[in-house]
Amino acid sequence: MANSATEMLISACIRFLQAYPPFDRMEVEAVRFIAERAKLAHYPKGAQILGSEMGVARSLYIVQCGRVRVKAGSPLANVEYSSVTLGPGQAFSIGALMAQRPSANAYVAREEVFCYELPSDDFFTLTQKSTAFNLFCTQHIAGLLNQSRQQLQLQFAQRASEQKTMNSPLTAIVKREPVAVGPQATIRQVVETMAGQHLGSMVVVDEASHPIGIFTLSDVLKRIVLPGVPLDQPISSVMSGSPQTLPLAANAHDAALVMAMHGVRHVLAVDEGGSLRGVISERDLFKLQGAGLRQIRHAIDAATSIQVLQHARADVRQLALTMLAEGVGAQEITQFISTLNDTVTRRIISLNLERHDFYGIDWAWLSFGSEGRDEQTFSTDQDNGIVFVCTDIMDREQTQLRFIEFAREVNEDLDRCGFPLCKGNIMASNPDLCLTIDEWEERFAQWIHTPEPQALLNATIFFDFRPLHGRFNLAHRLRLSLLRQTRGNPLFLRMLAQNALSVAPPLGRFRDFVTDGDPDHPGCIDLKKFGVRLFTDAARVFALARQVEATNTVHRLKRAGALMNIPAEDVAASIEGFNFLQLLRLRHQHFEQEQGRAGDNFVSPDDLNEIERRILKEAFRQARKLQARLKIDYQL
CATH class of the missing domain: 1.20.120 (Four Helix Bundle (Hemerythrin (Met), subunit A))
Incomplete structure (x- = not known):
């Protein structure tokens, strides 16, 4: 009878789990593994289920019934969940379990709650037994890393339309009323306000609204978590005193200089009477790099010498590094690098075309490899070629020699601008890569119909091509020819x-x-x-x-x-x-x-x-x- 009752409980748990993701996509034996090992625990209304003070997380919690409120235990914790309430079928403590740390959040029963609790050892066993569950957990962790930079990515996407510059006065940068607290506000109150309003800092002011201190996200770990400071202590006990201030008439350059001189990430804008009027952060100044991006693009397009392009290329690298440091995603950064590298390449081609006349010839400059895929990183060499049309009245050999001479100058200028010459000689100055459209199609056909090892290697490089300058229709024709041949x-x-x-x-x-x-x-x-x-x-x-x-x-x-x-x-x-x-x-x-x-x-x-x-x-x-x-x- 006991075994029958146990099996009924296990079956009930399985039916429940299979109604919710990710359990509905998991293998049957994996779901049963949970049902056989999870214990059903009861929590009355108001009870804390999990919190940072409980130490390293020991169980995976799956809400069976009731509602669980997620309370931020640190201002960083608000990125873990898009909702502050969890209901049936939702799991929590994944991040803490995976990192083997205390929970960053507190989980409190809003009403009577029942939770399935799976011990940590069984949790890790489950990640090995179930590919679907492992993927769910990994995506969850990846989500924690990505969500913190989503807002910055949105700002980067909007920067092209920004009109501000580093000469902008602070009044043009401050867009929201400052949020401040008095020195007697508790640490808990400050942290909850920062989490609820998505603030990176909190200014502490006196009765006249004069700034007397500042508390930031970076202070949470070193001043509260590690020392174990009680959350009912006043914020004045952990704030940084004497914050850096500037008048509203100062500009972004002044703010950047103050940050650099004093090693701080926030500057407070005050009015003539010294009262707080706004907070300027490093991120606010980074948003102004949209103007820097436009300036770089303008400098490239207007460059009249390789020396100017060398400086612009260095600016491209520096801005990309800034984006990386600020948490912008890899796909955005590689496309950004590739796009501005394309702009540099096109300008170098245009400058060299002033000394070479190809009037009346249809031709295009092609990029291959990572550049052809829009996936360049900080370290990249040259992979390029030329395709041209040779009519009956043209001398093919002489035309190719003219293009090779031109390409050699372009390759050398690209090298001067930080794109090293390709060690494998995959460059347009190589006669084997400066071909007519018919020759390129014939070359592709040869590789496809005789797929020996070298041909397959060539396919991995040259089939990822993209036009950068000239007649783009030639690249399109080549692409259609390639697809037609591979299809057959x-x-x-x-x-x-x-x-x-x-x-x-x-x-x-x-x-x-x-x-x-x-x-x-x-x-x-x-x-x-x-x-x-x-x-x-x-x-x-x-x-x-x-x-x-x-x-x-x-x-x-x-x-x-x-x-x-x-x-x-x-x-x-x-x-x-x-x-x-x-x-x-x-x-x-x-x-x-x-x-x-x-x-x-x-x-x-x-x-x-x-x-x-x-x-x-x-x-x-x-x-x-x-x-x-x-x-x-x-x-x-």
């Missing part, structure tokens, strides 16, 4: 898929990662060769097989994925994995260049924190899933 040659696609499978994700059976792929970099993973390449190679095969014209990896995955009926959540997970690898590359290259070294792609997993290691592992698993699809499609 399944053997080539099979060989290209096999080539994509020649490199496996660096995941080990007995350890998290395989880090011995390059003996010159022990303990590291080449995130280009063993990371992003896995995604770009698979996306290329998918795109060519489904006649998708896009070259960008994310666009290819989205468009081909829809045509292949791949679930949208699986496509999104692949894109998230790809973008995370790109982000690690960008961050690593940033650090390398800060140290005066040429940026590479070798990252040590030991240098990552626990959450980043888990997401990296999941990114490689997503690459493995793409490769598994290739194996199925082409029976490899």
Whole structure:
């Protein structure tokens, strides 16, 4: 009888879980695993279920009935949930469990609540048993990292329309009434207000509204959490006194100078009587870099010498580094870098065209590889070529020699502007890459119909082409020709898929990662060769097989994925994995260049924190899933 009652409870739990995501997508045995091990706990109204003071999280909580209120235990915690109330089927403490830390939030029963509680050991076992649950948890953690920068990404998207400059007075920058508290306000009151109003700082003022202190997000950990300061203490006990102030008539340059001189991130704008009128943050000044972006673009377009372009190219790099430091996403940054690099390249081409006359000739400058995919990082060399039309009245050899001479000057100028000459000579000055449209089509046909190893390697480079200057219709014609030829040659696609499978994700059976792929970099993973390449190679095969014209990896995955009926959540997970690898590359290259070294792609997993290691592992698993699809499609 007891066994029968237990089975009834387990069955009831299974039925409940299968009505809510992600449990409705999980394997039956995985859901049963939860039902057999979770305990149903009761909490009366007002009871605290979980909080930071309880120490490292010990269980996964799944609300069975009732409502749970999420109260921010720190101003950083408000990014974890978009809603402040959780209901049946919703789980919490995932982030704390994955990071093996106390919960950043407090969870309180708004009414009588029942929760299924799964012990942490069983939680981690479940992440290994269930791919769907593992993906859900990883996406949750990735979401925590991404949500904190979403607002900045929105601001970056809006910057093109910004009209302010660094000469703007502070009155033009301050857009909201300042929020301030008196010195006797408790830490709890201040933190809850900051979380509720999405504030990065709180100003402390006296009775005359004169600023006497400031408290910021960065103070939470070092002044409250680590010392264990009670939340009922006055804010004056943990604030920074004597905050930096400027009159409203001062400008953004003045604010930036004060921040740099005093090592602070906020400057307070005050009126003539010294009363608080606004708060200027580093992010407010960063938004003004929209003007810097326009100035860089204008400087490039108006450049009359390579020297000017060299300065502009340095500005592009610096602005991209600023974006990275501010948390802008990898996809946005790589497209930003590629777009402004395109602008520099076009201007160099235009300057050199002043000494070369190609009037009456249809031609185009092509980019290949990462530039052709709009995926350039901080460290990139040249991959380019020329396509031209040779009519019956033209001397083909003489025309090619003219283009090669022109291309050599462009390649050299690009090198001066920070785009190193390609060691593999994949440049327009190479006669093999300065061809007529018919010759390019013939070259593509040869690679497709004779897919030997070198031809497959060429396909991974040259099939990701994009026009930068000249007659774009030539590139379009070449693209249609390429798609037409690949559509009629399944053997080539099979060989290209096999080539994509020649490199496996660096995941080990007995350890998290395989880090011995390059003996010159022990303990590291080449995130280009063993990371992003896995995604770009698979996306290329998918795109060519489904006649998708896009070259960008994310666009290819989205468009081909829809045509292949791949679930949208699986496509999104692949894109998230790809973008995370790109982000690690960008961050690593940033650090390398800060140290005066040429940026590479070798990252040590030991240098990552626990959450980043888990997401990296999941990114490689997503690459493995793409490769598994290739194996199925082409029976490899």
